[in-house]
Amino acid sequence: MTRSIIIVLDSVGIGEMPDAGKYGDVGSHTLGNIAKYIGGLELPNLAKLGLGNIDKIQGVQAQAEPIGSYGKMAEASLGKDTTSGHWEIAGVILDKALPTFPQGFPQEFIRRYEQAIGRGVIGNEVASGTEIIQRLGEEHVRTGKPIVYTSADSVFQVAAHEDVIPLQELMRFCRLARELLTDELQVGRVIARPFLGQAGQFYRTPNRHDFALEPPGKTLLDYITDHGLAVNAVGKIRDIYAGRGITDFIPTKNNMEGVDKTLEYMTTTSGGLIMANLVDFDMVYGHRNNVQGYAEALQAFDQRLPELLSRLRPDDLLIITADHGCDPTTQGTDHTREYVPLLAYGHKIKNGVNLGVRSTFADLGATVAEYLEVEPLSVGTSFWPEIRKD
Incomplete structure (x- = not known):
C-alpha cells in the first residue's frame, strides 16, 4: 500500500518572504543566519536530498545530482503561526489571521x-x-x-x-x-x-x-481517513488538528523521541499517512534565541536522517518541510515570516527535480492526496506529476 511520511521541522525557515516587512521580519533566514553565526552548518544528509540547492546556506553544499527533489514554499495564509502553517500544509488557507494580543487580553x-x-x-x-x-x-x-x-x-x-x-x-x-x-x-x-x-x-x-481550534475546513487528514486509510500523528500534530482526521497518535517530549516514534510507525504501519512535528527547533531553541543549540539540533536530526531513509518502503513518499520560521539570530523571540524548505524523496521519485517556489504550503497536501489516490484538496497544486518516475 502507498504511504506518505511528512516530517515538519518546526520553525526551520529558509529566508524572508516578500511581505516579511509587514511582520517586522526583514532579514530573517533561520537556516542561513544560523549557518553564518556559527561559521557553517554540517548537514550532509539533508544536503544530499537537495537542501543546499534551495538557497545558499554556509556549509551546506549544493549537489550536482541531489537524490531528492527540492524547492521552497510560501505561506498563502496571513500570519506566521504553527496552527496556520500546519493547516495550510493540509489544505486550509486562512484569509484572515488568527487574532493576536500585543497588549495582553482584555x-x-x-x-x-x-x-x-x-x-x-x-x-x-x-x-x-x-x-x-x-x-x-x-x-x-x-x-x-x-x-x-x-x-x-x-x-x-x-x-x-x-x-x-x-x-x-x-x-x-x-x-x-x-x-x-x-x-x-x-x-x-x-x-x-x-x-x-x-x-x-x-x-x-x-x-x-x-x-x-478545529480547522475551519476539511483537511488532508480528513480526506485520508474518509478513504479508509490510517493517519498516524507524532508529537503535537494531534493537538494542532484538534484530533480530527487522526486514527492513532504518539506524544513526544523532544526531537529525538519524535524521530524514534516516526521510525516505529514506519515499521508497524502499511499505508496512509505518518505525520510528525519535531518541536525542539522552535520551542527549545528558536524562541530562546539559542543559536548554537538550534544548530546542534539541526545537525542531530541530519545524523538520524539515514535511519529514516533506510526504513522507507518501495511505495513510500517522504517529504521534509517546516511550518514557519523562528530565526534565533534576531532580537525578538517570535516566529518569523519565511519560506519553508521542501524536500521530497522516495524510490518512485525522480532525483534532482527543482520544484521552484510554490505559492502555498497546500501544494504539499495536494501532492500527498494525489499520491495516496484520495479526494483532491480544494486548494493547492500537486507536484506529483513533476517528480513521478515514468
Missing part, C-alpha cells in the same frame, strides 16, 4: 476567566515563556495564581508549577479558556505550560499540551 475577559477557574491570575502580557516563569514564578508559588501570557502568535498560555497546580487542574484551566475564547478572542491555541524548580531556577517540563 481585562473583561480576564475577569471572566478568573471567575471560571475560581482564582486570580498574574501576567497577562506578551512574554517569553522561559523568562516569565523566572520573573513571576515565585509570586505564582506564593499565591497559587497561574501565570497567563501570550506572544506574537495567536496563543493563550497558562503556566503553573506542577507542585502548586497539579497537571490535571492546569489542563482543566486550559479547557475552560478554550471554551471562553470565542469570536474575536478565538485564538489558534490555548497552551498548558507546566514547570518545576525553585526560585531563580524554574524550568519548563515536557508536559505541555495544546488545545487547538
